[in-house]
Amino acid sequence: MRSYLAEFSVISPRSLDEALWALKQRPAPAPIAGGTDLMVLLNAGQLPPGAYLNLHSIPELRRPIEFVNGEACFGALTTYADARRHPEIRKRLPMLCLAAREIGALQIQSRGTWAGNIVNASPAADGVPALMAYDAAVELSSASGVRSVALADFYSGYKQTARRPDELVTAIRIPVPEKEAVQYYRKVGTRKFQAISKVLLAGIMVLGKDRRIKKIRLVYASVMPYTYRARAVEAVLEGRVPDGAAIKAAVAALRSELKPIDDVRSTAAYRLRVACNLLEEFLSASSPSRGEARRG
Ligand SMILES: Cc1cc2nc3c(=O)[nH]c(=O)nc-3n(C[C@H](O)[C@H](O)[C@H](O)COP(=O)(O)OP(=O)(O)OC[C@H]3O[C@@H](n4cnc5c(N)ncnc54)[C@H](O)[C@@H]3O)c2cc1C
Known part of the structure; x- marks a missing residue:
């Protein structure tokens, strides 16, 4: 009612x-x-x-997407549609476009904001994992000042965020990744579109000339009670060539790091299995010559 x-x-x-x-x-x-x-x-x-x-009549929150000092900056009212039609976002931060097109239908994409997706803090949010994999930071403003919080540190439990009630998200800053970064965004749901995810992985990996992993980010949605960065698995992979042995070690580390939720959409066992499969797919498909975002 x-x-x-x-x-x-x-x-x-x-x-x-x-x-x-x-x-x-x-x-x-x-x-x-x-x-x-x-x-x-x-x-x-x-x-x-x-x-x-x-928030709609506040001009400061309605600014266009800007690229400054190697970062994209979204205002609090930046919508999914704004990101999808921005040529630089499509080219340099393609996971944001992949995420945006997964969110509801066109009406929701025209109305829903990235900031709302962050603060709503659903474990199944589709926008947050892509932002977190890009190392985005949230600008929080209050009458007493402005602070910046890494999105990876923004959540501490189910619907628990670092935002105080007197703070507004006024901007989201997203560092543009290295050109050679391999990017991966895959949502597994009941249907291809307009489904709430059962498991989602957003990943980014930068390999050195020696093919060792210089940097890796692995962010899962719908698996833990909040959008979750698998830092222990990242630590296992950093400095290694993503070969069969490294993939095996990463999957074993993921199995012990994740404590998947069990709910109406899926079981914990299914989520763990799919989370491991997505990790394996990302790591095995990655090579220095493939710099484009892919989606399964
Ligand atoms: C039909 C339908 C389909 C959907 N499909 C998807 C989907 O596929 N994937 C997905 O991830 N989500 C989906 N959603 C959820 C929703 O569209 C997104 O989470 C969206 O990003 C929310 O943004 P909003 O601006 O509408 O937030 P609002 O509803 O306005 O607010 C959401 C929360 O954020 C807070 N908030 C908003 N802006 C700020 C700010 N600037 N500072 C501080 N707090 C703020 C509000 O107080 C509230 O707690 C769907 C929703 C509907 C109705």
């Missing part, structure tokens, strides 16, 4: 300063961007009554 609308109020600030001032109130109003997560809760009668902060 729909929530009772009279119990809700919406504040629509005209500037960032006004918004940050409004967030000093206790309880702080909850930001609303595209509303594609919040409106579902409203319709289901699960949105807590109270004050909401509409």
